[in-house]
Amino acid sequence: MATNKEYTNGEVTVTWNPKLCIHSGKCTKGLPAVFRPKVRPWVQINNATTDEIIETVNACPSGALSHYMNAMGQTEVDKEDKKDMIKVEVMEGGPLMVYGALAVKHDDGREEQKHKATAFCRCGKSGNKPFCDGSHK
Numbered sequence: 001m002a003t004n005k006e007y008t009n010g011e012v013t014v015t016w017n018p019k020l021c022i023h024s025g026k027c028t029k030g031l032p033a034v035f036r037p038k039v040r041p042w043v044q045i046n047n048a049t050t051d052e053i054i055e056t057v058n059a060c061p062s063g064a065l066s067h068y069m070n071a072m073g074q075t076e077v078d079k080e081d082k083k084d085m086i087k088v089e090v091m092e093g094g095p096l097m098v099y100g101a102l103a104v105k106h107d108d109g110r111e112e113q114k115h116k117a118t119a120f121c122r123c124g125k126s127g128n129k130p131f132c133d134g135s136h137k
Helices: 026-030 050-058 073-083
Strands: 005-008 012-016 065-069 087-090 096-099 102-105 111-114 117-120
Touching: 012 050, 026 050, 050 065
Parallel strands: none
Antiparallel strands: 005 012, 012 065, 087 096, 096 117, 102 111
16 A cells, blocks of 8 residues: 655655656656656655745646645645635646645545645546546546
8 A cells, every 4th residue: 555755855845645646747857856756765855946846746736746844844834725726727638637725525425635736537537536547548
């Protein structure tokens, strides 16, 4: 079972949730010196500035990558997210992206909280519905 992994440079901590990753490649193309899937650990967080890392992590379409500032702690960042406006983007040939904090209520009644970015399946092929797992490719 895959678990979340954290990588820190002392200022920012990047969290990777492999279960959410749809392997869009935005991280590896956006900051190839940091996000290196053929190297272990695959996140080489000291190879870029904190601002560059944050910008790339924020572009993650699935929400598999997230970050928090170490001085603020994760709880404070989560509170900040709830103030953000929700944005919905239709990706050509891909998922429906929802940016911002939201609650997802599943058909079995369970509810989960999502933060940052969430990719919802539009093609019906995902094995992780309602979320996109990249099966449309």
